[in-house]
Amino acid sequence: MRRLMIATVGLLALTAPGTVAARGLGEAAEVEHARMNALAGGPTNAYDAELLERYGCYSGTRSAFCQGLAHPRRYYRARRRVHQH
Numbered sequence: 001m002r003r004l005m006i007a008t009v010g011l012l013a014l015t016a017p018g019t020v021a022a023r024g025l026g027e028a029a030e031v032e033h034a035r036m037n038a039l040a041g042g043p044t045n046a047y048d049a050e051l052l053e054r055y056g057c058y059s060g061t062r063s064a065f066c067q068g069l070a071h072p073r074r075y076y077r078a079r080r081r082v083h084q085h
Helices: 001-014 016-023 026-039 046-055 066-068
Strands: none
Touching: 001 026, 046 066
């Protein structure tokens, strides 16, 4: 019975909301939240916009904000190869 109580308390401690930030996963979860907001139409606040500028959006996100962050496509001219016989 004592082991069951210790295991239950341990599980509750691991799943508590405050421990996510304590384990260093707080910002990763916030980045994922900001990316999901961008998929839904755009960042909802300045902090989400800052996170998206820093870490980027998911590829294929059609939000106007994320389109502005995308790097312009570079077109390279194919080099003409000259074969000497």
